Amino acid sequence: MSKTTADVVVIGAGIAGASVAAALAQTQDVIVLERESFPGMHSTGRSAALFSEIYGSGPIRALSRASRKFLYSPPQGFADAAIVRPRGAMHIASAAQLAKLEAFCALPDVAPAIRRLTAAQARAECPILQEDYIAGAAVETGSADVDVDVLHQGWLRQLKARGGELLVNAEVVRLSRQPTGWLVETPDAQIEARVVINAAGAWADVVARLAGVKTVGLQPNRRTALIVSAPEGSNSDEWPMVIDVDEQFYFRPDAGALLLSPGDETPSDPCDAQPEELDIAIAVDRVQGATTLEVHRIRRSWAGLRSFVADRSPVVGYAPDAPGFFWLAGQGGYGIQTAPAMGALACALVLGQSTPDDLAQFGVNADDLRPGRFIESLASAQDD
């Protein structure tokens, strides 16, 4: 068994762990521990890869706005391909959903980001929408597809170039407090570190329990996605992503095919999530109900976990009950599009700094994300 020291150990090499590790490696000795044989096997490798500034809670939208610059103009040498490709995100409503669409479009941070479309205009942008289904739409003009692998690998390369280390097949099985930090143990290694960052995705509460730290009530929810053929002869690559205003389904072009999802949120234990036949059938049924698409074969399907705490905003900051234990969890369905700002914010907070100005100007406020907001309420509920 090898024994070593580091300033910071990051648990989990998904997009969250990779982004904060790369940022911290500029000034700290950083080791990232990943249980799987490669980084990105769980939520990070299973997303729908949307960047949208009007998706999610207020704090999520602020983090997304603050991430735009990095995604569109990454630092020199960060990536050898574009991270984003612009693609409108079109929110659609049937006649029964028009009031919902109106309310959504009137939200202060939604209104300036969208263009309203009549049903005919929506059908011009996505011709498979059925004439007798769609009643109104609004398209976000600044949204994009994200190349998640380019983004993720960019941070992992940066980590290495800055002297950081990534260990795979390295599950953290024990965490014990030391006088000056933590002893982190995997089956093959012991690492003493001043700071431990919990970026374990759906397993973040499991890791907290290992450390004897109060949990934040994280709930992983399964979401299903599948790939089907686009209609023959269609110009589908140019279509927007189409999202039901109640998020009961969405679909988007994907390398000449179409990605469909039923927008499911089925509570799950943390696990290697697998798609259920029923959810696949629901996705096909809902998309076929709104479009002229005819699905004859499912080319591929998968599921992944979107993990939320009660207010559906992330949990970022030191645990109030355990010095040196830092939370970076609860990214829900937005962990890709918010990763640049989350990595930068987490780096600053780990180093004892406040919210950086270039994030604060977009409305990012570390107070909205502090772990204490749950730990305190859970503790008082337990006391009652």
Ligand SMILES: Cc1cc2nc3c(=O)[nH]c(=O)nc-3n(C[C@H](O)[C@H](O)[C@H](O)COP(=O)(O)OP(=O)(O)OC[C@H]3O[C@@H](n4cnc5c(N)ncnc54)[C@H](O)[C@@H]3O)c2cc1C
């Ligand atoms: C179907 C679907 C669609 C989505 N669409 C979008 C989207 O369009 N836009 C968007 O921004 N987001 C989207 N998301 C959400 C996004 O994928 C997640 O928010 C993000 O990937 C979370 O990243 P993470 O690094 O926290 O978690 P993960 O990628 O799950 O990484 C956590 C890592 O921790 C490791 N780990 C856990 N326990 C231990 C341990 N004890 N020791 C060592 N390692 C451990 C795990 O193996 C895992 O690799 C979607 C998710 C799904 C499932």
